[in-house]
Amino acid sequence: MEPVKLKVSYAPFVRSKDSIESVMYNVALALFPATAMSVYYFGIPALLVTITAIASSVGFEWLTDKIRKKPDSCLDGSAIVTGLLLALNVPSSLPLWMVVVGAFVAIVVTKHLFGGLGFNIFNPALVARVFLLISFPVAMTSWAVPFAVDMQTAASPLGILKTDGMAALSNFSYMDALLGKTGGSLGETSVLALLFGAAWLFYKRYITISIPLSFIASTLAFTGIFYLIDPTTYASPLFHFLTGGLVLGAFFMATDMVTSPLSLRGQLLFGIGCGLLTAVIRLWGGYPEGVSFAILIMNSLVPLLDKWDLDEIKAKKQKSLTTA
Numbered sequence: 133m134e135p136v137k138l139k140v141s142y143a144p145f146v147r148s149k150d151s152i153e154s155v156m157y158n159v160a161l162a163l164f165p166a167t168a169m170s171v172y173y174f175g176i177p178a179l180l181v182t183i184t185a186i187a188s189s190v191g192f193e194w195l196t197d198k199i200r201k202k203p204d205s206c207l208d209g210s211a212i213v214t215g216l217l218l219a220l221n222v223p224s225s226l227p228l229w230m231v232v233v234g235a236f237v238a239i240v241v242t243k244h245l246f247g248g249l250g251f252n253i254f255n256p257a258l259v260a261r262v263f264l265l266i267s268f269p270v271a272m273t274s275w276a277v278p279f280a281v282d283m284q285t286a287a288s289p290l291g292i293l294k295t296d297g298m299a300a301l302s303n304f305s306y307m308d309a310l311l312g313k314t315g316g317s318l319g320e321t322s323v324l325a326l327l328f329g330a331a332w333l334f335y336k337r338y339i340t341i342s343i344p345l346s347f348i349a350s351t352l353a354f355t356g357i358f359y360l361i362d363p364t365t366y367a368s369p370l371f372h373f374l375t376g377g378l379v380l381g382a383f384f385m386a387t388d389m390v391t392s393p394l395s396l397r398g399q400l401l402f403g404i405g406c407g408l409l410t411a412v413i414r415l416w417g418g419y420p421e422g423v424s425f426a427i428l429i430m431n432s433l434v435p436l437l438d439k440w441d442l443d444e445i446k447a448k449k450q451k452s453l454t455t456a
Contacts (some may be wrong), residue, residue: 152249155389156209162329163216163384169325170318173278174224175185178318182219184228187314188235189215196244210249214238216226218255220319220380221266223422224276230268234260258424265424275315288316290373290420301367305372309374319380325374330383339387342399343406347382348373350407358415372414381406381423391431398437403431 166176170178194210238256246252265272275288312322333339352369359366413422
């Protein structure tokens with residue numbers, strides 16, 4: 133009798149009626165409100181950055197598939213989502229050639245050198261953002277002013293807090309931050325637009341509340357403790373929620389199916405770790421923002437979190453067999 137051959141794909145082994153293409157294009161749809169708001173506030177430069185990021189990501193995906201002699205996956209939506217997330221993680225004033233470099237780092241270095249979709253340990257768009265930030269710090273921290281016609285730049289609210297303290301934020305508007313009328317990367321503009329997009333992902337059941345809730349709650353709790361101790365030095369939790377990339381990171385990048393834990397316990401620990409690291413970097417780190425670094429650090433711990441749960445399941449199963 134000929135042995136049966138089973139074809140096993142990569143983890144996570146989740147049964148779903150949705151294809152990769154369906155999931156990815158729905159994630160892209162969820163990112164559309166924030167993308168549209170960034171173009172509304174920052175104009176043609178934001179649109180050019182977005183188009184360049186998507187086109188170069190898809191191009192590098194196609195080229196790498198050809199070099200690796202793999203089936204063409206450039207239009208499965210994953211490269212489009214990576215390009216969108218890359219665009220939302222950079223300022224509208226970033227030179228387009230740097231955007232292309234970021235797409236190369238995301239698609240070729242972070243994704244395909246690890247084996248392709250499903251095998252990458254780190255979120256590709258975040259690796260690209262951190263690479264660009266370290267390599268081109270001036271360009272990556274030159275934030276355009278909303279509705280400016282001459283590419284006027286100014287510091288982001290988190291940058292002002294880091295360099296000038298709370299006194300310099302006396303005119304800060306929480307409503308402007310909610311709607312997106314502040315300086316920052318394209319995805320740090322409208323929290324409201326991001327929440328609309330996240331609602332779509334919840335509706336489609338592509339993400340659960342465990343990681344975003346634990347991520348945001350731990351960030352707000354930690355920053356809130358120090359705000360209560362000294363509100364003249366530390367910003368309020370609401371400020372930290374509405375500024376920077378907390379909402380974008382918590383709902384759209386920390387929840388990445390490939391680079392986040394599988395179990396509920398692992399997801400909660402992952403989210404709490406992201407939140408605490410984000411708060412520590414924002415309060416005392418050398419960079420104003422810590423979301424990207426926090427998620428990447430916790431990405432590296434995901435295999436350990438998953439192994440912890442797997443070992444525990446095996447131990448419980450062995451114990452039940454022994455006592456049976």
